[in-house]
Amino acid sequence: MFRRFWKDVILGTIFIIGLMVFVGTVVSKAKIFDIFDPIGDAFGDMEFTDIYFSQLLDDPIADENVVMVNIGLESRAGIAMMIDSISQHNPAVIGVDSFFDFPKEDTLGDMMLMDALSRVENLVMVTKVLYNVETDEFDSVHTSWPWFTFNSEPAFANLDTDANVQQDLKMCRQFVPQIETADGENQIAFGVKMSSYLDSAKAQFFLDRGNELEVINYRGNVLDYGATKFGNKYYALDVGDVFGSNYVPEIIEGKVVIFCFLGEYLGDRENFEDKFFTPLNDTYIGRAFPDMYGGVIHANIVSMIMNENYIFYLKDWQKYLVGFIGLFLNIMVFSWVYKKLPKWYDGITKIIQAIEFVGLIYIMVYFMDIFSMKLDLTFLLFAVAISGDGLEVFYGVVKNSLSKEGRKELFKVSRL
Template identity: 45%
Template sequence: MKKRFWIDSVLATVFVFSIMWIIFNVSQFKIFDAFDPVGDALEDMDITDVAFSNLREDPVPDTNIVVINIGYLSRAELAQEVAIINQYDPKVIGIDILFDGLKQDTLGDMFLSTVLSDVDSLVLVSELLQTPDFANKNKGDDLFDSLHVSHPIFSQNAHNGFANLFTDADSQEDFKTCRSFPPMRKVGKEENVAFAVKVAQLYDAEKANKILERKNSSEVINYRGNVVDLYGRTDYPNRFYALDVNDVITENFTPGMIKDKIVLFGYMGRDFDDTSWDDKFFTPLNKKYAGKANPDMYGVVVHANIISMILNEDYVNDVNDKEGFGILVAVFICFLNVSLFSFIYHRLPDWYDGITKTVQLVEIGLILFLIVLLFSHYSFKLNLVISLAAIALAGDALEIYYGVVKNIFNKEKRRQLFTIKRKAV
């Protein structure tokens, strides 16, 4: 009897995962499109967003990084901004804009080229690219076959770092939730580091190289704050000092704000009053972590958060699903649930639904609480999505297993079923 009980528990666990596999594959055919409004509101949500938005203590400003808005400046006007900042001796200047080719304004291009060549430590962004043929042969975002860089007259004195921030969005207008970034990617056989990593390397090579030593294909961004947020997209105070376009032109800042600091130039709207969505992302700091309506952070500020994380060595330790940890935990939890529910099914059949539903609700609540607690206090991201799905299905799936699956393989039970059918006729 005991042997049969454990065999049933194992087979029922397999059955639960089989149902999960079927549900996942059927959903790929989009037969539940009627529920898309609900799905769209929740698909970009991560339970750890709650910790980012509500549970963490307000961070202190990172005075090592200053973010400067370039608005819609021409190249000549941008050159003027960079020249003004460079005279106050920043340690590193990073520019989050790709200077793609030359403009008709030849003098503007020459002026910008001259100014950039005078910067001691300059980082320009590049872009990782996959041609269609290469993308068809190499699925995923680990390998690329080309690198798009600025025109040589601008990059002759510059380091390059790719600015790609991978999201699930298909276009600029789609929801772009940015939770992680790739520290390094290969173009052919050549290794290239991310823009934020390269800036951090020039500022503090020892600390920056530690993120590469972690050898993670993707790192969760440990967001700590935004810049000027006039419209309250986030609840966080300003994390980084920021200068608007006119602040630089009129030199409305103190020299100590720039000297020996990291200065990032990037687009943040026409000015700080602008609500532009261009180069803007949803992040876990967004007030509305489900059903988001407005993006909350410009790309250059995302890079600032990454740099701050690297220099403060404030990483999120994420369980690597490639090692099968999440699946192993899910199988173990599912097996325990199935075993407990099997005992209740045989010994307390009248109480089965009430007890199992209560156990499932308590377990799901405890796991969600544990995930949020570990993330908010220890920066440890635990991915137990499969476990949660297994718990939610275990009770009903077990009834199907005992009431249908087992009976199909029992001659006497099959005979009873067909006898009932004949009497009904």
Template identity: 45%
Template sequence: MFKDKSLWLDSIFATLFVFLLMFGVQQLFVSVDVLDPIGDAVGDVEVTDVVFSQLRTQDPVPEERVVLVNIGDLNRAGIAEQIRILNKYSPKVIGIDARFFKHKSPELDSSLAEAFSRVENMVIASKLEGYDSLTDGFGNVAMPIEPFLPHVKPGFANFIATAEDQDQFKVVRTFSPSDEVKGERHMALAVMMAHLYDSAKTERFLARGNDVEVVNFIGNALASNSYGNAKFPALDVEDVFNENFVPELIEGKIVLMGYMGSYLGDPSWDDKFFTPLNTQYAGRTNPDMFGVIVHANIIAMILNENYIDTMSDLAEIITAFILGWINIFFFILIYRNLGRWYDGLTKVIQLVEAILILVLMGVVFNTFDYKLNLGIGIAAVAFAGDSLEIYFGVVKNLFSAEGRKELFNINR
């Protein structure tokens, strides 16, 4: 049986046909807008989301080196006063996830510039703009206004999200540690802050050389939040103004300021994202994490050197082809020897195999912090059974003289 040359040739050509068919179907459905509601509900769910939301909510220890501060609805004068108060307690780094790209009144701008000048390591947000899909790069960086630049180090606050519109289903799982724009290298906001706090660990992180990194989320900031226990200490607007904290909370720490609602616990959707920690990972629900807390999770990942490694695109394609070929090979044996059982047996095998692959992906991710990208492989398994019937019933006959003769003479 295994010496049958036609078996090996058919398995290889049929596997190639499966991948060609998958590519065609993928191109077709990319432009079918009628499927958008389905895509919103389940198309942006990954196995790793289940691991984060169901298995890891109690595991990570709180990260006390990063202190979150809510700026609420304060204007620049209010933010400046917060910075002055916090700076009295000798933080190692202060960063702020807020945009200061436009001038306000001279009084507000000068007040904030003066507050920035007092801080030894002050980081504020910039923004990568003008993305070009052809070059996979950005054309410009929006920077803070000129009066602030002498006193701060900018870091871009962009995330890699699945949508640009806040009203759309917008999930953050990954980020770019740095990006080159017009020949100049720019660091992400969280990476810049981590670098100023611990340059050795940050350099080891950057030495991984990944253009995109998966965020290894440890949790949210508020104990009252329904998406997990508190993993970062957080101060509200009035906590800072009233100095309602012990000095040790701030001294030598990273203080990360940003919008977390008008008050801590505010259900506002402003600057808020869906993350893998969201307990309702399938179907539209409320976003669970403010952007500033996403930055805090990135900083924690760098300081703890607890990264997530990801299967490369090449490894994913090779693995998918091997999975597809193995299924095709044994499906051909079933097709030839158990024809009456073919449809039922192949469907059962495909279902069991897909479930086992999903379980494997979850176990490997949870145990080894390694993300197996086996989506193409699962698709190859799912397409194998029916595609093989098309291969034998249509493709192979079209390439045989006897088959073509039978088809074209059918009405004669």
């Protein structure tokens, strides 16, 4: 009897795993649940750990090591004058998060920008690493026009997003620290490269973690008028502030300065160019407006590296191992209930599943809060959701159909 019980548990677990694979394949390929798209759109861009960032995160201290400078809609000549104004106060590094692809008809403006960039002692300019679908590799790097880059170090600004083409939804929770291109060159992310000028040892330690993706431990935003819970966590200078010298040199000296687009003016919530959704978004279900410009995301990466405040996460094999163990334990308990308390099976299993759902969500948020660990328990949640009814199918249909008595009972017609 004991051996038969464990045999049923093992076979039941295998059946549920097969059922999960089948259901997952059908749902993704056949799109049979498209009728629920309005609900899916509201929740599809959400992760439970977003609750931690948007609702539970303690108010972080503002980072004084990073200064944002908004280039707005300035011409190249205007940007050149802004760079000259800032660079005279000896920043640790100036990063330019903007592309200058070709010379313009305004030759004087181009010459002014080239001259201003050539005088910056430590300069980093963004690139974009291009992925070739046909060769399945990163085979080239897009840069600004060589006139503007000869005095700079390159660093890619690619951000990892769950981009939805139809909704133009760009949710940024993580980024790639480094990419090796087809020619063997190792490309470094913009935020990591900027960090190396403040503390090269910390930047190298971060890279040595060897993670293909790193979850961003967000600190906050610039002035955003309530778009996120934590605005004003970085000094930000608008175009007028720079031209009017409306700042003290001390906020620039020895700091990371990022020139980037922050809207037509600081606090501009109407312009969505280079703007992303982040977990700090105050509305974390059914988001309406993106909350953070790309340059500020890079600033958050710098803060995370300098404070060594990393987020840990499970590798894929660990996710599946946790899910398998949880599923096996569920099947073991549910099998005992099915055999010993058959009349109570549905009620007891549904109560257990509800408790597990609430408990797992709490555990995910708790681990993020206490241990800075992002637990992706999607596989385990799916296993919990399907295990109760799936096991009932296994015992009531699969197992009975394989026994002579079960088949005989199925085709036996008795009077009411």
